[in-house]
Amino acid sequence: MGKSRTKRFKRPQFSPVGSCQAEAAATANGTGDEEDDGLAAELLEKLQHPSAEVRECACAGLARLVQQRPALPDLARRDAVRRLGPLLLDSSLAVRETAAGALRNLSACGGFDVCDDMVAKDIMTPLVALLRECSSGLDSNEMSPQEKADKKRNSIESIANEAVNVLWNVCECSSRAVSIFNKEGCLEIVLQYLRRFPTSIDLAVSVAYCLQTVTEDNPELLKSFDGTALRVLESALLCPVTSMEYILLKTLVAGTIWNLKDIIPSKSQAEIINAILNTLSEVLGVNAGDTVIQMKEAETQRLKDAAESEDILANANGDGEMEFQDDEMEEIPHKRKLRRKTFISDLLPSTDKELREAMALLTAQQTALEVIVNMCCSEDPSDDEWEELSSSDESEAFMENSFNECSGQLMSPLCLSHEIHSALTNCLIPKKVFEKTSSPNSDAVDICSKNPTWKPLIRKMSTIQCRALMCLQSLVSLLDIDHLGGAPALQTLAQHLSQLLFSQPDFAKHADFLEAISSALRALLQTMASKNIPQCMTPEQLMTLCREGIHSSSIGVRVNVVSILGITGSVLAKEDGTLETLKTIGCFLLEVTTKDPSLVVAGEALDALFDVFADGEEAEKASVQIKLLAALKEFQPVFKMKMRKEGRARYSPDQLCVLDNVKMNLRRFIAYQETVEKRLTS
Incomplete structure (x- = not known):
């Protein structure tokens, strides 16, 4: 990826x-x-x-x-x-x-x-x-504590918060806006706002979002970060946590500091990376489900207390103009009933402090997972995961069963610096990420589903699970298996992912989840295959996943499932008694190759066929029985024609490079299969 x-x-x-x-x-x-x-x-x-x-x-x-x-x-x-x-x-x-x-x-x-x-x-x-x-x-306006409540000061902070959000939005979407940000010295302005985090957390969080955006891939701005600016960020990173919003602030600042890694002196790299990952580890260590439940209970109690106080006051004044039922108290904060009905799109009204706290924690955890993925991934971004995949062997040794050696590589070789590698393991990041891959707390989901204003948290919890699965993919692909807990831990992880997947009978309907978990499974199975660790998915489970996934509208999901099939099939090809399973796999991959509308998916399916049928007695028998050679010979000119007609119009140069490579390997594989069929039928 x-x-x-x-x-x-x-x-x-x-x-x-x-x-x-x-x-x-x-x-x-x-x-x-x-x-x-x-x-x-x-x-x-x-x-x-x-x-x-x-x-x-x-x-x-x-x-x-x-x-x-x-x-x-x-x-x-x-x-x-x-x-x-x-x-x-x-x-x-x-x-x-x-x-x-x-x-x-x-x-x-x-x-x-x-x-x-x-x-x-x-x-x-x-x-x-x-x-x-x-x-x-x-x-x-350096004011006394009493003066800090002055309306004008509060109004200026509110205006600044709205303005920073506009700045963040346009900089996130427009490179011209980022250029103006650089030239107009906006960094100094927003850092002044960030300094106010002890008393103006809303403004500080907005600034932190903006800084995380403008510091990404912006070498011109990095020149403006001097020691004073870095100390402001350090102060925010190390601030005491008095609410969940401060956890969010620290997480966003950690992401910003990671974006600044190129200007940090080498002697300080290890210390800074450890500080970042310690922060992210602490964020991920909070039990989000329990927190959501606690916050909802706190809100319910607060509203009940407010209602009782209002009733007492009304009775004392002889005024009973407002009466609320218990279910209204559960759903609508007191004194906000009219506004709640009118402004239905208000996600986080300022008085819903418990909801704000819960949302801040969930957003912090989502952000933490995304920062970890960025830390793990290469500096050469790719829009399509499949670009990294291919049987890329160019040598004449291809005919000597070289498929297993050169294909099935999940990702282009990525390198973690020693500092990042050590910090990831020392801060227990793999363990924390693994825990976040579990399904959202059912009690928390049930509570949120009963309250319209809390319902968005359900989606947020699901998003965190998907981010954790994508993060897990990166960690499994990059870390040594010893740092992941060894072979037993990988097998336990495989069982966990299989249970997550098949415990949802309608998993195919959840596109984000299916893409995330298929990516994680693909990375895990590839790592296990490369280390000869027995795989845990049954053939029945494997085919269920593939038959459901291949109908997904997401090219990423379809690529993942055929790759998983290729990885598993290449392992089975070396075992005895797998003939029927290999035939099933081969027929499935052939159907994908010839019928999928995307050349990217067809190319991945061809790569998977190369992997499965490159070696092994059972694989050779299966290839002859499913008439693999004849099918590929018939498809070869079709594949070439599609590449000529659709290639440049629909696919990127990198994708075309991989497709050209697949086309060449298809020619070689056909030649190899001709020798296999001649030997077995003679």
């Missing part, structure tokens, strides 16, 4: 506040394109209104409207970005915040094209100016 980049996280979108709720609600409940068009025009017109309150409401309405994908083209046509941009520097702090929130949602919902368009329309100029002003405003 190539370099696995940090994924884009779906974070809470901006929530309009105050007197704008009614207008934002109307926006959220829009019913048709024509209404949206009219509403967009009306809201954009109000951005120029002399009243700050009207401008604020218009920005809040737009913050909701941009979340409706059909509205985006109309907003672009009406030049929404150019109209919103100046409001980032509006005289009203409330307008600044809602304008930044609207742009945050636009950049988050619109994706790469919208972000590029925002940069082209010069959103960076007012955005950078706003970030500078907020920085100055916060720095000039």
Whole structure:
């Protein structure tokens, strides 16, 4: 697998506040394109209104409207970005915040094209100016503890948080934005914000996300990191954990420091790598399922206490205007009932502290797994895992049963430095990753499924399992088996993965899970085969996986299952009494070779055939009985024709290189099979 980049996280979108709720609600409940068009025009017109309150409401309405994908083209046509941009520097702090929130949602919902368009329309100029002003405003307000509650200071922090999120979004999607970030000295500004992590954790987390994005593959920015900047990151990395949000902050900072590894002095490399992996190990060591359960129980108790306090106050005042049933208390935080109904897309309202804590932990664990994968993978990214695979032997020794020696290589040779290798094992990373591959805690899933606002955590827990499986793939491929616990540990792991897979009768319906677990199984079985460790999947299980997986719409899944079949078949080919199983495998691979619409999958299936039928008496008998030679001779010109017609249009140069190699090996394998068939039939 190539370099696995940090994924884009779906974070809470901006929530309009105050007197704008009614207008934002109307926006959220829009019913048709024509209404949206009219509403967009009306809201954009109000951005120029002399009243700050009207401008604020218009920005809040737009913050909701941009979340409706059909509205985006109309907003672009009406030049929404150019109209919103100046409001980032509006005289009203409330307008600044809602304008930044609207742009945050636009950049988050619109994706790469919208972000590029925002940069082209010069959103960076007012955005950078706003970030500078907020920085100055916060720095000039060193207040006493009582003054820290001042609304203006809190408002500046909220504006800065929204602005940093806009900056993060556009930099994640636009190289031009990253270039402007570098040239405008934005690093110094956001580091000033990061310094505030002891009192402004929300802002610090947003900055950490942004820094992790802009420091990736950005050598120009790395030159700006001096000792002072690194000390800011170090301070955040070593901060005491007082909430799950601080765990998330430390994890993001660890990912940022990893991106800066090229500028860290060699004498400090081991120390820094150990600090990073210690942080990630601590994050992965937290039991997420138990934490989710504890947080939900804490929320339930808090809401019950709040309801009781409200009842006491109401009775004392003779006012019983609000009454809540127990199930409402479970589902809807007190005093937020109207907003919860109106703003259904609010993922993490600020008062839902327990939900925020649980989500922060899960996001931290997902991020930790992704950083570990990045640490394990080569520096030469590849968009297609299969590019790394091929029977690539060029020598004339091919005919002398060289298939087993040259094929079945799961990944291109990757090297871990001694420091990373030692830190991974010393910090017990393989053990922690293995634990995260288990299915999500059923009690936690059950609790979350009963509450609409907690349901997104179910998806998050499943994502962590998939990330752990992909991380496991990297570790199994890179570490010596002794560092993985030896042969018994690998066999236990194989049994664990098989149980995970086949305990879900509908596993084929879960595309992400199937791709992740098939990748992990493929790496594990390859490692076990290379060390002559007995494999644990039964032929029946193997064929069940392959028959389900080959119908997946994911090319990655289809490549994985035929590769698994090739790995297992090559092992069985050396054993006695496997003739019927080899015939089943051969027929399956032939069908994939000739019928799969993707040349990538067909090429992998050919490689698997080369592996299975390259050696062994049982394999030779099976190849003759399934008429492998005749089938391949018939397919050879078809394969060449498809490569000529589809090659350059559909596949990358690297893929074409591998396909050319497969084409050459097919010719040689046919020649080899001719000698086998002649010998067995003579």
